[in-house]
Amino acid sequence: MKTVLRSNDPCWCGSGRKYKRCHKLSDEPVRPGNVSPRRSVPTSIVHPDYAEGGVPGSGSTSAIQKPEVIERMRRAGRMAAEVLALAAAEVAPGVTTEHIDEVVHEACIERGVYPSTLGYKGYPKSCCTSVNEVICHGIPDDRALRDGDIINIDVTVFVDGVHGDTSATYPVGEIAPESQELIDATREATWLGIRAVQPERPIGDIGKSIAGFVEPMGYGVVRVFGGHGIGERFHTSLHIPHYYEPRADTLLKPNMVFTVEPMITMGSYHHRVWPDAWTAVTTDLKRTAQFEHTVVVTKTGAEVLTLPPESR
Numbered sequence: 001m002k003t004v005l006r007s008n009d010p011c012w013c014g015s016g017r018k019y020k021r022c023h024k025l026s027d028e029p030v031r032p033g034n035v036s037p038r039r040s041v042p043t044s045i046v047h048p049d050y051a052e053g054g055v056p057g058s059g060s061t062s063a064i065q066k067p068e069v070i071e072r073m074r075r076a077g078r079m080a081a082e083v084l085a086l087a088a089a090e091v092a093p094g095v096t097t098e099h100i101d102e103v104v105h106e107a108c109i110e111r112g113v114y115p116s117t118l119g120y121k122g123y124p125k126s127c128c129t130s131v132n133e134v135i136c137h138g139i140p141d142d143r144a145l146r147d148g149d150i151i152n153i154d155v156t157v158f159v160d161g162v163h164g165d166t167s168a169t170y171p172v173g174e175i176a177p178e179s180q181e182l183i184d185a186t187r188e189a190t191w192l193g194i195r196a197v198q199p200e201r202p203i204g205d206i207g208k209s210i211a212g213f214v215e216p217m218g219y220g221v222v223r224v225f226g227g228h229g230i231g232e233r234f235h236t237s238l239h240i241p242h243y244y245e246p247r248a249d250t251l252l253k254p255n256m257v258f259t260v261e262p263m264i265t266m267g268s269y270h271h272r273v274w275p276d277a278w279t280a281v282t283t284d285l286k287r288t289a290q291f292e293h294t295v296v297v298t299k300t301g302a303e304v305l306t307l308p309p310e311s312r
């Protein structure tokens with residue numbers, strides 16, 4: 001609908017203003033902005049091993065975690081969700097993604113936690129902010145959010161030696177109905193994926209459930225990026241496809257901990273990466289949304305470690 005609007009047509013939002021003077025700005029492709037210098041974390045906060053050199057160390061990559069590790073991850077998950085909620089409260093037209101990053105960074109330091117993305121493989125910021133056609137790994141910069149944008153904020157924290165990882169997609173001001181539908185479908189798909197988690201069932205069940213819901217609606221499911229095992233390391237070797245992959249036959253086991261984080265697209269699920277080597281965008285520049293939780297497999301299903309403060 002939006003794509004056929006011409007500059008002088010009335011805007012889709014019903015404001016009565018011409019499209020070019022209203023929401024056209026938020027339909028333009030996202031461009032790289034200026035990235036501010038790296039923020040520091042006090043040495044009193046325990047840093048992950050990659051914080052200086054950028055390279056995660058070797059060590060156990062098992063996705064099955066000991067109960068005492070899971071107990072620490074409950075706290076990390078809660079903290080990540082709290083920080084995400086604070087960041088989300090800042091989302092508004094005119095606010096830069098740089099500001100959101102600053103809020104995330106300061107909220108982490110206040111809690112004595114390290115923002116896991118900072119320095120990870122050279123990543124320069126304390127969260128990821130992925131706007132409109134950015135699938136994931138958008139770097140906060142001086143671009144101001146525009147009325148009609150959608151933004152995913154992805155927060156991971158490191159505390160007590162473990163990581164907690166969560167993200168959500170938010171509307172900026174008034175968004176087009178099709179953008180709201182994408183966000184709602186992606187949130188629902190994430191929960192369907194989480195509900196598909198059952199011990200002794202194959203990992204492929206998760207993507208089967210997600211794709212089975214969104215693909216009939218005409219959406220795409222990003223294949224290149226998936227969920228990941230998580231624990232004392234930010235990413236363990238376990239990979240969770242969000243599309244249906246019948247060969248993903250690894251069985252889910254109690255105490256496995258991983259993320260479910262489907263990236264759902266309005267058009268193509270193919271991506272390209274900006275010259276910054278991080279920002280992944282859809283090849284057709286159509287919008288994409290994502291939600292993410294860290295979950296642990298229980299004897300009967302999944303426990304979500306990153307529930308937002310209001311829904312606990």
Ligand SMILES: [Zn+2]
Nearest residue numbers: 011013022023
């Ligand atoms: Zn408008």
